[in-house]
Amino acid sequence: MRKGRQIYAGKYEAALKLWKEGKSVKEIAAELNVSYSAAYHWVKGLRKPEKGNVNEFYDYIRKDGPLPTAKVEERFKKHNELFLMANKRGLRMSRHVLQRKYGPYATWYYVDGQEKLLEKRLEQLQETITNVKDKLRSSILNK
Numbered sequence: 001m002r003k004g005r006q007i008y009a010g011k012y013e014a015a016l017k018l019w020k021e022g023k024s025v026k027e028i029a030a031e032l033n034v035s036y037s038a039a040y041h042w043v044k045g046l047r048k049p050e051k052g053n054v055n056e057f058y059d060y061i062r063k064d065g066p067l068p069t070a071k072v073e074e075r076f077k078k079h080n081e082l083f084l085m086a087n088k089r090g091l092r093m094s095r096h097v098l099q100r101k102y103g104p105y106a107t108w109y110y111v112d113g114q115e116k117l118l119e120k121r122l123e124q125l126q127e128t129i130t131n132v133k134d135k136l137r138s139s140i141l142n143k
Contacts, residue, residue: 012042012049019043057082058091062111066096066118070104083109
């Protein structure tokens with residue numbers, strides 16, 4: 001299975017270290033199991049591997065999560081695909097799905113260890129909805 005760009009980011013640092021130690025491009029490529037071209041471009045400073053969207057998505061959820069689709073879509077338009085790829089690659093993420101009536105707040109992304117925070121944020125969402133409904137009712141009745 002394809003590992004994705006996140007593997008190259010770690011190998012890039014190792015390639016630079018090996019280059020500083022005096023190893024040749026061919027030796028670095030063999031040791032890190034990357035192509036000669038990739039190793040050459042890294043050590044000559046011609047190219048640096050990107051972190052990859054899957055890792056950025058996972059790190060974003062890990063740092064700021066749990067987050068609803070409404071918030072995630074601002075930064076990651078294809079969040080569903082990123083979620084599926086992250087799980088396929090062993091980055092443990094989960095989704096909590098509410099009823100459709102909550103719209104962009106119906107799906108929440110979170111990582112292991114954020115379950116209690118998810119519960120708290122869902123409670124806050126419910127409180128906000130209740131407060132808005134109460135304000136609407138009172139404004140309608142006061143007219």
